[in-house]
Amino acid sequence: MPPLLEVRALHTEFRTGAGLVRAVDGISYTVEHGETVAIVGESGSGKSVGALSILRLIPDPPGRITGGEILFDGKDLRGLSEAEMREIRGRDIGMVFQEPMTSLNPVLTIARQITETLEQHQGADRETAERRALELLEMVGIADPKRRLKQYPHQLSGGMRQRVMIAVALACNPKLIIADEPTTALDVTIQAQILELMKSLTRKLGVAQIIITHNLGVVARYASRVNVMYAGRIVEAGSAEAIYHNPRHPYTMALLKSVPRLDQPRRARLDPVDGQPPDLTRLDGGCSFRPRCRFAVEQCAKARPPLAAVAEPGHLSACFRSAELSDIRDVAA
Amino acid sequence: MYRYIVKRLLLAVPTLVGAAALVFVLMRLIPGDVCVIRLGSGGAHVDPASVEACRQELGLNNPLIVQFLDFLWSYFTFDFGTSMWSGQPVTHEIAARLPVSLQIAVMATVIAVAIAIPLGTISALRENTWLDHVVRMVAIAGIATPSFWLGIMSLVLVLDITYLATGKAWMPPIQYVSFWQDPIHNLSMVLLPAITVGYRYSAVTMRMTRSAMLEVMREDYIRTARSKGLLEQIIINRHALKNALLPVVTLIGIEFAFLIGGLVVTEQVFNLNGIGRLFVQAVQNQDNVLTQALVMLVVVIFVVTNLVVDLLYAWLDPRIRFS
Ligand SMILES: Nc1ncnc2c1ncn2[C@@H]1O[C@H](COP(=O)(O)OP(=O)(O)O)[C@@H](O)[C@H]1O
Ligand code: SF4
Ligand SMILES: [Mg+2]
Numbered sequence: 001m002p003p004l005l006e007v008r009a010l011h012t013e014f015r016t017g018a019g020l021v022r023a024v025d026g027i028s029y030t031v032e033h034g035e036t037v038a039i040v041g042e043s044g045s046g047k048s049v050g051a052l053s054i055l056r057l058i059p060d061p062p063g064r065i066t067g068g069e070i071l072f073d074g075k076d077l078r079g080l081s082e083a084e085m086r087e088i089r090g091r092d093i094g095m096v097f098q099e100p101m102t103s104l105n106p107v108l109t110i111a112r113q114i115t116e117t118l119e120q121h122q123g124a125d126r127e128t129a130e131r132r133a134l135e136l137l138e139m140v141g142i143a144d145p146k147r148r149l150k151q152y153p154h155q156l157s158g159g160m161r162q163r164v165m166i167a168v169a170l171a172c173n174p175k176l177i178i179a180d181e182p183t184t185a186l187d188v189t190i191q192a193q194i195l196e197l198m199k200s201l202t203r204k205l206g207v208a209q210i211i212i213t214h215n216l217g218v219v220a221r222y223a224s225r226v227n228v229m230y231a232g233r234i235v236e237a238g239s240a241e242a243i244y245h246n247p248r249h250p251y252t253m254a255l256l257k258s259v260p261r262l263d264q265p266r267r268a269r270l271d272p273v274d275g276q277p278p279d280l281t282r283l284d285g286g287c288s289f290r291p292r293c294r295f296a297v298e299q300c301a302k303a304r305p306p307l308a309a310v311a312e313p314g315h316l317s318a319c320f321r322s323a324e325l326s327d328i329r330d331v332a333a
Numbered sequence: 334m335y336r337y338i339v340k341r342l343l344l345a346v347p348t349l350v351g352a353a354a355l356v357f358v359l360m361r362l363i364p365g366d367v368c369v370i371r372l373g374s375g376g377a378h379v380d381p382a383s384v385e386a387c388r389q390e391l392g393l394n395n396p397l398i399v400q401f402l403d404f405l406w407s408y409f410t411f412d413f414g415t416s417m418w419s420g421q422p423v424t425h426e427i428a429a430r431l432p433v434s435l436q437i438a439v440m441a442t443v444i445a446v447a448i449a450i451p452l453g454t455i456s457a458l459r460e461n462t463w464l465d466h467v468v469r470m471v472a473i474a475g476i477a478t479p480s481f482w483l484g485i486m487s488l489v490l491v492l493d494i495t496y497l498a499t500g501k502a503w504m505p506p507i508q509y510v511s512f513w514q515d516p517i518h519n520l521s522m523v524l525l526p527a528i529t530v531g532y533r534y535s536a537v538t539m540r541m542t543r544s545a546m547l548e549v550m551r552e553d554y555i556r557t558a559r560s561k562g563l564l565e566q567i568i569i570n571r572h573a574l575k576n577a578l579l580p581v582v583t584l585i586g587i588e589f590a591f592l593i594g595g596l597v598v599t600e601q602v603f604n605l606n607g608i609g610r611l612f613v614q615a616v617q618n619q620d621n622v623l624t625q626a627l628v629m630l631v632v633v634i635f636v637v638t639n640l641v642v643d644l645l646y647a648w649l650d651p652r653i654r655f656s
Contacts, residue, residue, distance in 0.1 A: 057559055089562035097560075102553040106652055107575045116571070117561045152651040168561065 002074065003030040004175055004208050005054070010068035012046075012053045015061065019281035023049040025232035026068070031176065036202065036209040038223035038240070040216050040255065044277045046232040047212045048098075051178045055093060056085050073175065091121040094169030096198075098181040100161035104153040110137075110164055111149040117171045136167040141197060159190040166198060170205065177202065180212045195222055216252075217259040220244045225314075228252050231278050231288040234307060238315035248310045248317035248325050250293045287320070295321050338640065345636040349629065350405065356628040357401050360621045366393055367417045367619040391417055404625060414622040418615075423626040427608060433509045434596050434607035436519075437527050442589045444531030445538055450581070452535075453542025454574065460547060468539070475536030480595075484529050484602035491525065507604055526603040530595075534588050541584050545577040552576070579650055586642030590635045 012024040023046045031037045039047050052058050053065050056077065070077040077088065089095075097103040104113060114136060115129035124132065130149070137145035140163040153161055162182060169177050179198065183191035199222050202209045211223055219226050219240055226243040228236040228251065236249040247253045254273040275292035286301040287293070293300070299320050307318040311326075319325065368387035373379045388394050392403065407414060413423045456468040488504075495503035505522045512519040549555065550573055558572045596609035608627060615623040647653040 055560060057556060086562040086564070089560055091562060095557075095560035097553060097557060099553055103557045105554040105558070105572050105576070107579075107650065108571070109651075116563060116567070120561065120563055120567075152655065154652050155655060165557075168557075 001033065002071075004033045004035075004073060005031040005210075006069075006071040007050075007054070008069040008071065010050065010053060010070065011066045012049050012058060012063060013066050014063045016281075021280045022232050022283070023063070023280065024053060027227075027229070027232075027234050028068075029227050029234065029237065031208050031210060033175070034202075034206045034208050035225070036199070036211060036223045038219040038226045039210060039212045039229060040214065040219055040226060041229035042214055042255075042273060042277055044280075045229040047214075047229055048180050050229070051095075051180050051210065051212055054178065055089050055095060057089075087121070090117050090174075091172045092175050094172070094174040094177045096162070096165045096169050096177065096179040096182045098184050100158050100165060100185060103165060104161055106153055108152070109149065110151055110153070110156070113164070114149075114168055114171055117168060121172045132171070133167075136171055137164070139170070139201065140164070140167045142167075158186050159194065162186065162190075162194050163197070166194075166201070170201065170207070173205070174207060176208045176210070178210045178212070181214070182211070183218075184214070198222075215259060216244070216255045228255065231280060231283065233288070233318065234316075235289065235318045236316065237307070238312065242312050242315045246311070246315075246326060248315065248322040249289075249319045250295050250325070251289050253325075254292075287318075295319075295325070297321065338644075341640050341643070342636075345640075348636060349632060352628060352632040353405060353408070353625065354401070356625050357404060357621075360619070360624055361397065363616075363619060365619060367391065367621065368393070370618055371418065408629070413626050416615075416620055416623045418618045418620040418623065423623050426611065426623060427626065427630065430606060430608045430611045432511060433523065433605055434593070434600070434609060436512070436523055437530065437599065437605070437607070438589065438592045438596065440523060440527035441530035441534060441592060442585065444527055445535035445588065446585060448532065448535040449538035450542050450578070453539040454546055454569070454577075456539070456543045457546035457550065458569070469543075472536040472539045475533050475539075478533070480530060480533050481598050481602050483533065484526065484599060487525055487529050488603070505603070507606075509606060522605075526599050526605065529603075530592065530599055534592060538581060538584055538588065542577065542581050545580055546573060549573045549577040575649075579646065582645055582649065583642055586638050586645075590638040593634050594631050 006028075007030070008028050009026050010024055010028070011022065011026055014021040014023055025046070027046075027050055029037065029039075039050065041047050049058065049063070054070055054072070054077065056065070058065065065078060068078075072088070073092065077085065080088070104110075111130060111133050114133040115124070115126065118124040118129040118132055119126075133149060134145050137148060142148050142160060142163050148156065148160070153164075156164065165182075169179075177198075182198065183194050186194065195218060198209065198211075201207070211218070213219065216226075223240050226236075226238060226240050227234045228243065228249065230251050236243065236247065236252045243252060244256070247256060251273070258273055273292065278288050278291070284301075285304065287296070287305050290296045290300045297320070305318045305320045307316045308322070309315065310317050310322050317325075366388065368384045368391065369379065372384055372387065392400060395403075415422050416426055419426065452468050452471075456465045459465050492502045492504065495501070505525055506518055507522075509522065510518045555568060555572055558568045563572075596607055597612060598609070599605070600607045600609035601613070608630070612624070612627045614620075615627060
């Protein structure tokens, strides 16, 4: 069976006052049916732009998808008309955003924000849609769902709003859910609850999932495969296990050191990755991680390292020194 | 809810007393008085004795503080007095003049909203296209054009067009007849001023709608609505406009109140016998009682409009309704 989603050499650019920003610069990855794939990277690495590109929700201007293919369920989404694309959004692909405070409409009831999707895609009448909305709220673990349906977003806590977002995303039985940092804005205790909920629901319903996060710690527990992004590119890809236990890119290694842990209070000190994320308008022909890399050598300035296979099957790294890295790391540690 | 309304109305009492004090003092600062003007209007010699008798009769010789307290007290007992000029109860004077003013104000507001909201929305959705530029130019012209000039020009235009078309220049009628009595007569009199004033007031609302709409279209919940695959029409009507119009509602209320206050010029230009004109006459005649009554009427309209707008806002915005 072909993968549910195959992103091939996707390019998305923004024309800004400061110059051309290649926010997504040729990323390729796949998501199998029912699988959870993670996209990890610091803020500004192009994770959201990559996700929004799949649904073709990049604001144009200033943004534009300039190259690549997005094969979903056998169709290239880039070739669809706007009307055909609307059918995919919300019906085949559901989206959960980062900010539960601002992602729900403040002047519409919770019920309306769920039923409108059902009315749009399934032609459901009011009554059927409201019954389904109630069912969905129960499914995402909201207590007293009858009362909550009649309420407005500001009457719900952040965690509950994110549950509502999940209900909206699941409303039409999608094949894929894209969750863009679904827990970043929430309290630590709530974060784990939401992630567990998403894991159990997607598993139960057989929905595939793309989880976007800057926290590599989340990945090990919730995703089977991981794509690490840096400056608009995938710099390392592999099974969650391989990435976690045998990282082959200096950036991944640095990210692992900075993992905030869900089981520890927020106060526990994090080691952020040293140095600043690069200015995307000023990238040269070398490795974009070079200015922050402890392992950089002369070769790294001359060419971009290609994403190439390392030890295990399916494990890729874009680093000239990936083969040596496991030894160097042991020595350094 | 009722408690809120009562509280707001009680809070308005100091405002009303303050306005009363202000108009009372201002009227007394104008040199001369109604008796001199009334007795001397024919250009005849003014007999000091009859002026004195007139002043005595109208209570103008009482100490100022007594006059002021009389004024306040009579309002608390809903006795608004009689015109110092005509001797008619001011309620009659105002009742005869209010309908035309009110009709123009309401129609102008409706016209302003009907122009402003669709154009402002389109302008925002087509930001930086030629359509947007045209709409914004129309709005700026509306703000920059003095309403008396606009009024005169539209009258001249009507005169010219009817003259060219029929060989006889047509002027809107001057005598006010209510809409129910004779709709055609009524509208042919009121429509032109209502459009002129409405256009002018639409300009500010249009700009407000545009900027509110631009802001809302960038909100996260609009992106969410898009990610659900909703039709653009639904995204704009249900998700964007509902939010963008919240501040616009407040503006429309404030504009309506200002419009009542600003009718003086419009009525002068279109030769309408409304309260704006009555106000000018009352001040010219130094008719303190009538002037005070008109000022208090405008202040009450302001207070009530503000209250209605706040209630409407709370009703439209669940964040206020449920807090
Ligand atoms: N609307 C936009 N206009 C201009 N640049 C944008 C826009 N959206 C995103 N970008 C740029 O694209 C890059 C990637 O952003 P994003 O995908 O949001 O990062 P993240 O990995 O934190 O989700 C950033 O450098 C950002 O400045
Ligand atoms: S290619 Fe060179 S600079 Fe880039 S990550 Fe590898 S070692 Fe560091
Ligand atoms: Mg992001």
